[in-house]
Amino acid sequence: MTHTxxxxxxxxxxxxxxxxxxxxxxxxxxxxxxxxxxxxxxxLAHAEIVGIDKPEEAGExxxxxxxxxxxxxxxxxxxxxxxxIVGSPPMALTRVRFVGEIIAACLAPNRAQAxxxxxxxxxxxxxLPVVASIDAAxxxxxxxxxxxxxxxxxxxxxxxxxxxxxxxRATVQVTRTLxxxxxxxxxxxxxxxxxxxxxxDGQLVVYSSTQSPHMIRNALCQCLGLQQRQVRVVAxxxxxxxGYKAILHPEEVIVAWLALRxxxxxxxxxxxxxHLTAGANARQHRYRMTxxxxxxxxxxxxxxxxxxxxxxxxxxxxxxxxxxxxxSGILTGPYDIGGxxxxxxxxATNKPPLSPYRAVARPGACFxxxxxxxxxxxAVGRDPVDVRLENLVPAAAMPYxxxxxxxxxxxxxxxxxxxxxxxxxxVSADPGPDRLIGTGYAVYTEHTAVSTATISQIGVQMMPxxxxxxxxxxxxxxxxxxxxxxxxGQGMETTLAQIASEVLGIDPHRVxxxxxxxxxxxYSTGTYASRAVVMTGGAVAAAADKLAFKLREIAAxxxxxxxxxxxxxxxxxxxxxxxxxxxxxxxxxxxxPFDLPExxxxxxxxxxxxxxxxxDRAPFAYAAHAARVAVDPELGTVEVLDYxxxxxxxxxxxxxxxxxxxxxxxxxxxxxxxxxxxxxxDQGQPLATTFGDYSVPAASEIPMIRLDHMETxxxxxxxxxxxxxxxxxxxxxxxxxxxxxxxxRSTGAELCAVPATPRRVLQAIFDAExxxxxxxxxxx
Amino acid sequence: MTTLSxxxxxxxxxxxxxxxxxxxxxxxxxxxxxxxxxxxEHGACGACTxxxxxxxxxxxxxxxxxCEGVRVTTVEGFDDDPVxxxxxxxxxxxxxLQCGYCTPGMLATARDxxxxxxxxxxxxxxxxxxxxxxxxxxxxxxVRAIAHVIETKSQATEAKAGTT
Numbered sequence: 001m002t003h004t005x006x007x008x009x010x011x012x013x014x015x016x017x018x019x020x021x022x023x024x025x026x027x028x029x030x031x032x033x034x035x036x037x038x039x040x041x042x043x044l045a046h047a048e049i050v051g052i053d054k055p056e057e058a059g060e061x062x063x064x065x066x067x068x069x070x071x072x073x074x075x076x077x078x079x080x081x082x083x084x085i086v087g088s089p090p091m092a093l094t095r096v097r098f099v100g101e102i103i104a105a106c107l108a109p110n111r112a113q114a115x116x117x118x119x120x121x122x123x124x125x126x127x128l129p130v131v132a133s134i135d136a137a138x139x140x141x142x143x144x145x146x147x148x149x150x151x152x153x154x155x156x157x158x159x160x161x162x163x164x165x166x167x168x169r170a171t172v173q174v175t176r177t178l179x180x181x182x183x184x185x186x187x188x189x190x191x192x193x194x195x196x197x198x199x200x201d202g203q204l205v206v207y208s209s210t211q212s213p214h215m216i217r218n219a220l221c222q223c224l225g226l227q228q229r230q231v232r233v234v235a236x237x238x239x240x241x242x243g244y245k246a247i248l249h250p251e252e253v254i255v256a257w258l259a260l261r262x263x264x265x266x267x268x269x270x271x272x273x274x275h276l277t278a279g280a281n282a283r284q285h286r287y288r289m290t291x292x293x294x295x296x297x298x299x300x301x302x303x304x305x306x307x308x309x310x311x312x313x314x315x316x317x318x319x320x321x322x323x324x325x326x327x328s329g330i331l332t333g334p335y336d337i338g339g340x341x342x343x344x345x346x347x348a349t350n351k352p353p354l355s356p357y358r359a360v361a362r363p364g365a366c367f368x369x370x371x372x373x374x375x376x377x378x379a380v381g382r383d384p385v386d387v388r389l390e391n392l393v394p395a396a397a398m399p400y401x402x403x404x405x406x407x408x409x410x411x412x413x414x415x416x417x418x419x420x421x422x423x424x425x426x427v428s429a430d431p432g433p434d435r436l437i438g439t440g441y442a443v444y445t446e447h448t449a450v451s452t453a454t455i456s457q458i459g460v461q462m463m464p465x466x467x468x469x470x471x472x473x474x475x476x477x478x479x480x481x482x483x484x485x486x487x488x489g490q491g492m493e494t495t496l497a498q499i500a501s502e503v504l505g506i507d508p509h510r511v512x513x514x515x516x517x518x519x520x521x522x523y524s525t526g527t528y529a530s531r532a533v534v535m536t537g538g539a540v541a542a543a544a545d546k547l548a549f550k551l552r553e554i555a556a557x558x559x560x561x562x563x564x565x566x567x568x569x570x571x572x573x574x575x576x577x578x579x580x581x582x583x584x585x586x587x588x589x590x591x592x593p594f595d596l597p598e599x600x601x602x603x604x605x606x607x608x609x610x611x612x613x614x615x616d617r618a619p620f621a622y623a624a625h626a627a628r629v630a631v632d633p634e635l636g637t638v639e640v641l642d643y644x645x646x647x648x649x650x651x652x653x654x655x656x657x658x659x660x661x662x663x664x665x666x667x668x669x670x671x672x673x674x675x676x677x678x679x680x681x682d683q684g685q686p687l688a689t690t691f692g693d694y695s696v697p698a699a700s701e702i703p704m705i706r707l708d709h710m711e712t713x714x715x716x717x718x719x720x721x722x723x724x725x726x727x728x729x730x731x732x733x734x735x736x737x738x739x740x741x742x743x744x745r746s747t748g749a750e751l752c753a754v755p756a757t758p759r760r761v762l763q764a765i766f767d768a769e770x771x772x773x774x775x776x777x778x779x780x
Numbered sequence: 781m782t783t784l785s786x787x788x789x790x791x792x793x794x795x796x797x798x799x800x801x802x803x804x805x806x807x808x809x810x811x812x813x814x815x816x817x818x819x820x821e822h823g824a825c826g827a828c829t830x831x832x833x834x835x836x837x838x839x840x841x842x843x844x845x846x847c848e849g850v851r852v853t854t855v856e857g858f859d860d861d862p863v864x865x866x867x868x869x870x871x872x873x874x875x876x877l878q879c880g881y882c883t884p885g886m887l888a889t890a891r892d893x894x895x896x897x898x899x900x901x902x903x904x905x906x907x908x909x910x911x912x913x914x915x916x917x918x919x920x921x922x923v924r925a926i927a928h929v930i931e932t933k934s935q936a937t938e939a940k941a942g943t944t
Contacts, residue, residue, distance in 0.1 A: 011872050018880025019868045021815020021855030025881065028814035110809070112800070188819045188827060188881045188915045239817070239881030240915050272820040489878030489916045660875045663918030691824035691913070699909035699919035704902060728918075 005502030006719050009656035012494045013508065014487075023237040026192040026209040031265035034194070037255060038114035039268070040104040040121045041278055042096035045132065045350035045684025046143070047125035049094055052104060055120040060262065062121055063105045063254075065091040071257055072223045074248060076316045079459025083155045083321055086146055088313040090223070090250035090257075096125070097145055097312035098352050099684055100278025105254055107266065130350045132684040134286060134309050137347045145312055145348040154310060155321040155346035159328060161403050163292070163339030166301035170292035174375045179753040180364045180733065181677040182284035182309065184688075185357045186696055189239020190270035191279065193252045195259035198232075205232045206256050211241040211486050212526025213518050215462060219248040219316055220256050231256075235516035238488035242358045242668070245488070246528040247280060248316040276694050277686045281678050282357030284309040285327065285364035289372045292339070297380040297387035301339030302332055304368070310346045311353040317461040318356055321346045325458055327361035329404050333369045334413045334445040334622055335391045340403040350684040356528070358665065359726035362446055363672055363733055367754060370442040370734035374741060375750070384738065385421050385441055389414050392443065399715070408445055408620045411712045416646045417443055419708055420624040429641040431630035436746070437641070438629055440738025442731040445622040448649075448723030449534035453616050466612040467535035468522035471500065471543035473551075473605035475590035477583030478510040481540055484524020485532045486516035489664075490725060491657045492532060496540050498653055502719070503544035504551075505571035506582060522608055530723025533653055534619065535611060538718040543609030550607070553600055554585045611718065619714035619722035623647035625666070625731035629739040633747060633765055636758030638674055638740055640703050645731070648710035650722035658724050659707055665728020667702045672729070673736035675701070677755050748772060786847050788813070789857030797844050804828045804839035806847075807854055815855035815884050819913065826912030829885035830854050836892045855884035863891045866932065870925035878916035886912055890926045898934050900927035 004010055017023050040052075054062045073087030091102045103123045108114035129143035136142060137152040145152055194207040204226065210216050213233040221228050238245060251268050258266040270279065285308050292301040306327050310320040324344035332340055373391070377384035393400045395412035402408060424439060431437040447454070452465025470482040481496055492515060497508035514520050524536070552566040555573035558580065559566065567574045571582050586605060593601055613619070628642040645662055652658045675695040679687045688694035713720025733754045740761065741750050749768035753760055785794045788811060795810055804821075807813045807830070816839055819827030823841035830839045831853040858864035867890050870876070877883045886909075893908050905923050914922060 012875070014880070015872045015877060018877055018883050019871060019887070020859075021813075021884045023880045024814075025817070027808075027818070030812075112798075112805075186915055188825065188879070188913060189817070238879065240879045242915070272822065272825075489880075491878070656875050660878060660917060660921065663920050664878060664916045665918075667918035668915070690822050691820050692822075696825075696913050696915070698911065698913055699906040699923055702906075702919050704920055704923065705918055 004508050005498055006651060006653050008498060009654055010494055010498055010508060012491045013497065014491065014493045025189055025237045025239055026194060026207055027269050029194055029207055029236065031196060034265040034267055035107040035109060036111040036114045037266060037268040038106050038111060038118040039102050040106065040118050040123065042092065042099055042101045042103055044096060044125055044127055045099050045130045046128040047096050048128060049092060049096065049103065049123060050126050051124040053122040053124065061107045061117060063258065064103065065089055065093040068257060071253065072225065074219065074223060074250060074253065074316050076314045076319045077459055077461050078319045078321060079457065080155055080157060080321060084149050085314045085319060090253040098350050099686055100352060102250060105258065107258070111269065130684045132350055132680050132682050134307050134347050136682065137349050145350060152348045153345055154348045155324065157324065157328060157344045160341040161339055163301040163303060163341050166339035167292045170300050171295050172293040172376065172379055173290060174293065174372065174379050175290040176372055176375055176752055178287045178289065178368045178371055180283045180285045180367055181755055182281045183672060183676040184276050184279065184678050184694060185242045185244040185282055186275065187240030187242055187244055190272065190275050191245060191249055192269040193255045194265060194267040195256040196265035197259055197263055203230055203232050204256055204260060205234065206252065207234050207236055208252055209238050209245055210235045211238065211246040211488060211528055213486060213516050214484050214524050215317065215526050216248060216252060217518050218461065220253060223253045224256060232519045235486045238486060241488045243282070243356045243528065244280065246526060247318065247355050272691065273689055276678065276689055278352060280315055280353045280355035281311065281351065282355055283364060283672065284354060285323065285361065287368035289368050291372050291376050293376050293380065295380060296390060297376045297382050299335060299337050299376065299391050302337055304331055304342045306342065307345045307347060308354060309349050309351065311349055311351045313353045315353045315355045319460060320354055322356055323354060323361040327365040329406065330362055330447065331365045331369055332403055333366060334393055334443050336393045336397065337403055351680055358668055358729045362444060362730045363669060366442060366444045366730050367733040367737065371737055371752065374738045385417060388417055388441065388443060392417065406447060407617065409617065409714050409716055411620065411622050411648050412710065413443060413445065413622055416622065416648060416710055417441065417624040420626045420644050420646045423644045423706060423708060424626045424628060424642065427642060429628050431641065435630040435632050436743040438631065438739045438741065438743025439626060440735045440742055441624065441626045442734035442738060443624045444730045445620050446727050446730060447618050448530035448621050449613065449618050450529045450531065451616045451618045454618070462525050464525050464529060464531060465616050466610060467524055467539040468608055468610045469536060469539035469543045470522055470606070470608045471540070471547050473547055473586050475586060477581070477586035479506055481511060481513045482521040483513065483515045483536050483540065484521040485527045485536045487527065490527070490532060490661065491654065495533060495653045495657060496537065499537050499540045500544050503541050504548055504582060505568060530621065530725040530727065533721050534613065534717050534723050537653065537721060538611030539609050541718050542611045543607050546607040546609055547605060550605060551582055551585045554588055554596065555580055557596060557600060558588065613716040615716065617716045619650060619717050621647065621649045621722040621724060621727050623727055623731060625735040627732065627735040627739040629736060629743055631740055631743040631761065636761035638756055638761060640670060640736065643703050643705045645705065645728065646708045646710065647727055648712050649724035649727065650712060650714045650717070651720040652709065652711065653721060661724045662707055662728040663705050665726060666705050666732055667697060669729040669732025670702060670736065671697045672754060673733040674755050782845050784844055784848060786849060787851045789853055799845050801844045802840055803842040803844045803847055806844035807839060813854050813856050817881050817884060819882065826889060827882050827885040829888040831888050836888050855887060858887065861891070863894050863929065866929045867891060867894065867925065870928045874921040874925040874928065876917060876921035876925040882912065882914045886914065886922055893926055894929050894933060897930055900930040902927055
């Protein structure tokens with residue numbers, strides 16, 4: 001048998017069904033007597049609900065918050081001192097705080113009829129003053145999103161390592177204000193949920209397009225007052241998640257409640273308009289950064305203020321403070337910086353809640369740090385790559401304790417940057433006439449597979465530092481793996497089978513991976529934070545280890561030797577004088593129990609393995625990226641001509657799938673860099689409501705990205721793996737903007753915000769022209 | 781209600797439909813062909829693309845009532861299609877899909893690109909895919925898969941030409 005374990009680029013087991021249209025997504029599930037829901041949503045960003053007019057014949061077809069008496073509000077938790085969090089009812093009761101907040105649920109046999117009904121429900125709203133930006137929310141005497149807070153500042157944190165000594169030594173100060181816009185996450189399949197009550201099992205069964213079935217069950221039980229055994233959450237095939245489907249959506253609670261109330265199946269499918277306007281948004285960070293450096297651009301201290309525009313409510317379970325906490329913990333990035341001071345402010349506004357999107361706060365943090373490094377390089381007149389090489393944590397310093405307290409486990413950051421530069425330099429690009437060409441770099445390090453310790457500090461209702469997996473050997477020696485994480489594009493049906501194959505030597509085509517169903521699998525917090533291959537991969541290996549030991553014991557008994565004498569090699573149990581296959585051992589246990597002693601029969605060939613990285617420590621994946629862009633200084637348009645990423649995610653279980661994760665992440669990052677934005681007007685009205693105004697990059701905008709890999713094993717994880725799901729999305733905003741600024745160097749323009757739309761690029765050029773004119777004027 | 785007669789995946793279909801019904805909803809709800817996916821319902825993402833009389837069309841913005849007498853092929857109807865058979869293998873080899881949601885629309889679009897081009901020009905393929913959103917793959921695998929099928933098609937044609 002060819003190698004099918006860790007390191008093999010095995011074609012994906014899941015591809016066949018998708019290529020034949022046989023996937024089963026949420027909208028594909030139908031049930032007898034099912035009703036579809038259309039929601040009546042607030043057209044105003046801040047208003048008091050005076051009344052709700054329903055059509056007279058609405059009866060048990062239109063429901064409002066008043067009907068949901070007894071349902072507990074969605075209430076995330078936080079340990080951060082002074083963190084103001086409100087519990088939000090799934091439907092607005094007396095007040096709406098963003099456009100799109102749910103006011104009523106309307107039911108009909110299909111969505112079109114439900115929307116007809118929704119049109120007849122008219123909320124009577126009394127307008128209240130709106131705060132739709134950080135500046136508006138933090139202004140003196142600003143209207144309050146939550147009146148009882150007395151402020152719009154939901155959370156504030158400070159960290160100061162002491163920077164006075166470094167500041168005193170510094171000869172160069174560079175300060176920038178950097179903005180990352182609010183964007184939508186846009187999994188191609190919208191969010192959705194279908195709930196029904198199974199009277200036989202006494203269970204509320206909720207099909208949810210989710211990344212985290214057990215977490216959704218936790219939340220539903222809290223809101224609905226049910227025991228966990230009374231709820232089953234199933235994630236069918238999920239058409240992309242990216243964090244949007246790792247949070248609880250109020251619609252899930254409403255649909256579940258309706259199914260219990262009506263005792264019939266109820267379904268909600270998010271449409272694109274709902275996603276772009278009412279769905280939780282992401283990003284929207286503002287950084288005020290000062291680097292204190294020496295004449296060579298060696299950064300001695302970083303002084304930062306980070307403000308997030310966090311929307312009206314806290315999402316569950318991460319809270320609205322997750323972005324700020326994560327950004328402040330990783331802002332110094334891959335650099336060896338001696339002094340660090342940061343203040344974060346999480347600001348409530350009349351907009352949808354802020355939610356973690358692929359790589360959460362790291363794209364913003366990387367954008368801020370890496371554009372600042374380029375600004376430092378310009379200030380000292382050196383090449384930005386050379387300045388980076390001088391500031392990066394050297395390989396010899398690993399494991400490295402960063403000033404933030406984080407321990408970077410392994411890797412060679414400078415080598416990844418050097419390799420990236422060599423790859424970029426090897427290919428020349430012709431921008432054509434009238435366009436300016438530039439190259440930009442960015443390096444990041446990423447805390448993947450977040451540990452229990454990290455999350456327990458902030459008190460969020462999610463403990464990510466461990467996972468479990470069940471391995472059930474079938475009577476014929478085929479294997480079923482059951483895991484609580486959910487695979488929605490990551491190819492875990494393949495990679496987890498490869499891990500079982502690595503340990504047991506079993507052919508992955510004799511392994512099924514079942515996932516995303518609380519009724520099938522051990523408890524899990526789900527798929528997020530680039531954790532699945534580390535945590536669940538480790539758990540599958542642990543379960544396979546247990547199984548291997550049992551199989552060796554059976555073989556040893558049959559071969560009349562000890563288990564220590566039996567080796568497991570390529571699916572064969574090899575003893576001193578004989579061997580048998582795994583299949584034969586499985587058959588003996590199931591069908592020839594009389595051949596085995598009592599102690600080998602008692603526990604079967606169905607085991608659960610648990611895993612957490614050694615000492616609860618997390619691996620750090622990292623990468624260097626480079627973009628080469630062409631900028632049209634007349635139109636402000638930017639084309640990415642070439643993009644290179646050299647990443648290190650430790651051991652790659654399936655290199656083909658790793659490439660796919662990086663490529664997809666980079667494409668999303670280019671979207672953040674150049675195209676994607678949900679703007680709001682000053683009344684909190686969302687201005688991007690279709691794919692006509694919200695631009696998701698297509699193949700025409702994404703170059704043929706070039707990849708290379710380094711492979712430094714993490715010392716703390718099974719097989720030395722580090723997570724890779726998010727990393728690709730981290731560096732592109734920084735690399736692309738650095739490339740644009742490099743292209744514009746002759747104009748003196750410097751862009752400090754993403755997405756770098758033509759309007760922003762042109763504005764940067766005009767500003768530079770104004771500065772130059774002002775200088776000339778002053779000189780005269 | 782209005783009466784609609786058409787051919788879907790080679791089978792004649794006759795149905796009473798609501799005049800406002802889209803072709804996508806007709807395929808999914810009336811015929812239970814769930815392989816056609818909805819990504820935006822305003823004709824921008826391409827996930828719902830099906831083949832109507834040999835042309836790729838967005839079924840979400842096509843009214844079912846306008847499809848009288850046409851031949852519709854969905855992802856479920858491509859099993860005897862030689863181009864899609866090769867595309868499926870190429871998509872597998874090039875890791876041109878992750879979550880699978882855009883895949884049926886991508887295949888319908890890719891088939892059309894393959895049929896219209898004899899040279900595997902990456903820039904042209906990228907431009908022609910501009911109306912199809914994939915949120916997972918970064919497109920490289922999709923572009924490579926289409927280029928590969930065009931290339932092997934050209935080779936097959938050249939080989940054939942050489943023998944005659």
